[in-house]
Amino acid sequence: MTTTLPRTVRTAPAAPGAPRTTGGHLQIQGLHKSYGTLEVLHDVDLEVRPGEVTVVLGPSGSGKSTLLRLINHLERPDRGFVALDGEVIGYARRPSRRHGHVLRELTERDVLRQRTRIGFVFQNFHLFPHLTALENVVEAPVSAQGRRRSEVEAEARELLARVGLADKADARPRQLSGGQQQRVAIARALAVRPSLLLFDEPTSALDPELVGEVLAVIRDLAHGGTTLVVVTHEVAFARDVADTVVFMDAGRVVEQGPAAQVLSAPRHARTRAFLDKVR
Amino acid sequence: MSAPTQTAVPDVPDVPAVAPAAATALADLPVLPARHPGRWVATAGVAVLLAMVASSLLTNPQWEWDVVAQYLTWPSVLQGVWATVRLTAVATVIGFGLGTVLALMRLSRSPLLQSVSWAYSWVFRSVPLILQLLLWYNLAYLYPQLSLGIPFGPELVQFQTLDVVDKFGAAVLGLGLSQAAYSAEIVRAGILGVDQGQHEAAAALGIPRGRQQWRIVLPQAMRTIVPTSVNEIIGLLKGTSVVYVLAYGELFYTVGVIYGRNQRVVPLLLVAAIWYLVTTTVLTVAQYYLERHYAKGALRTLPPTPLQRLRWTLGVARSRSTGRPLPVDLPPGFLAGALRRGHLTRTATRGDKSRRDTGGPA
Secondary structure, X not given: XXXXXXXXXXXXOOOOOOOOOOOOOEEEEEEEEEEOOEEEEEEEEEEEOOOOEEEEEOOOOOOHHHHHHHHOOOOOOOEEEXXXXXXXXXXXXXXXXXXXXEEEEOOHHHHHHHHOOEEEEOOOOOOOOOOOHXXXXXXXXXXXXXXXXXXXXXXXXXXXXXXXXXXHXXXXXXXXXXXXXXXXXXXXXXXXXXXXXXXXXXXXXXXXXXXXXXXXXXXXXXXXXXXXXXXXXXXXXXXXXXXXXXXXXXOEEEEEEEHHHHHHOOOOHHHHHHHHXXX | OOOOOHHHOOOOOXXXXXXXXXXXXXXXXXXXXXXXXXXXXXXXXXHHHHHHHHHHHHHOHHHOHHHXXXXXXXXXXXXXXXXXXXXXXXXXXXXXXXXXXXXXXXXXXXXXXXXXXXXXHHHHHHOXXXXXXXHHHXXXXXOOEEEEEOOOOOEEEEEEHHHHOOHHHHHHHHHHHHHHHHHHHHHHHHHHHOOHHHHHHHHHOOOOHHHHHHHHHHHHHHHXXXXXXXXXXXXXXXXXXXXXXXXXXXXXXXXXXXXXHHOOHHHHHHHHHHHHHHHHHHHHHXXXXXXXXXXXXXXXXXXXXXXXXXXXXHHHHHHHHHOOOOOOOOOHHHOOOOOOOOOOOOOXXXXXXXXXXXOOOO
């Protein structure tokens, strides 16, 4: 499916004074996750270098969403670890007399603090329906990072302008279209100035004609230096924006490599079959 | 309705074939509402019944309306009303404050907190209120003195139990603590009703846990909590009449004392009934506006309040008869009747095509 950038989306460039987020370095090693007897992730390794865009492709049930949820510790891994800029997510490295070092599980409070470095955009937006667009964006920087409300509000308005919604600051989610809601959700994720942004099928819940406006915003971010991991079915978007493409099936990484190579000349038959089907 | 011959308008097969001249003639015809003879019969029947009730209320001297009028604003009756309202208010605060805490305990991950909350609800829902009230009133028998201090350590302050748990204290404790057991369940149901994605989104943003509950979850839970809660508060308001067993001077006990003296039982019971009606009416109105307040995120546009509707209807009528301009805040849809039928209904969240506009930002 190809998507073209609709003319209606005006993405303003970031204001010169706005602090630039620098991309984080994501390392995943030997990640395992099971629900009961069902193994959803098997020994997943992945490295995303600062500022890189990685697109994860794969059929439903291949473990893509679970991988994202493990990265920001919404789920706890059974084995393996996720590290952002060398810091293990969900655990702290502590010296131990018996083992030299151990990984001590973090309290919820500390995990919440770590999560402010990771933005998450959900398939179904999950905006807070009782708050306006602006309040949705302002909430986390103020309550999770303790920043001054006035300063955050000014920045939030800039972010809304950046996703083309400057005039919708006072609208509530239900008064917005799906595409507009998802763009507010992106602004909300950006407000905590994350060094890593995770997108879980950001356009799957949208009508086809609204997909373009959301992808345009993500494309804009891809050029902005933040590290992105995007789970999507939009192959054209992957070809256009991704540095690396990861293909997953049945909880395993089947193939990963430069976008052009994986998408045009996949090595594995499974990847080829999938790409033939979605193209 | 079967369409006439298709041959008349071969280009547009879906439109009933009516000659253009006939179509314009149709547009000129007046439109009459459908007839509902059954509805008229039922209406007449109910009207007759109402008239019978009204006439008996007015003509039967045993109601003694003059006595009712005399005692309706009697100082001790008014004091009783105030005592009832005060009891309800304090018990509501205790009931819902403690109830919210119990609900959060029940939903916490600590097994001890969960079981304590469960046991609390079990005990306080199982023991009749009237028994609880008498027990609290006899607290001084069990513990003549109460003290604040360090657990198992020295005492800091000491009270005589009878000074703290007097009639009002016992009444408020009994009503509030048993109410907490019920409101805990209401609050818990409200919290469980909030979409799991909301909890996840708040957690993914790193919002601290207490703030997640207060700012994100509870305001959304309020939409389901409010209607049942007001129901509970109304029950509590009437339930305060049970406190007469402590001889506390609330409305029901006060009227009882008065008719015990003057033997005008029915008119005085009517006085109490009227006051209960008045106070519950106030609560019902408050409920309407509370529900409206918490509907903010669930509705695209709020329907007008009855007051707005009344004002607009009068404004439109006046404008029609005198030619004065329409009210300035009149929404365009009102004249079409679309808003007059407005209910606090949830808009469809998915699959409702009208919700999605096609373009980008306007």
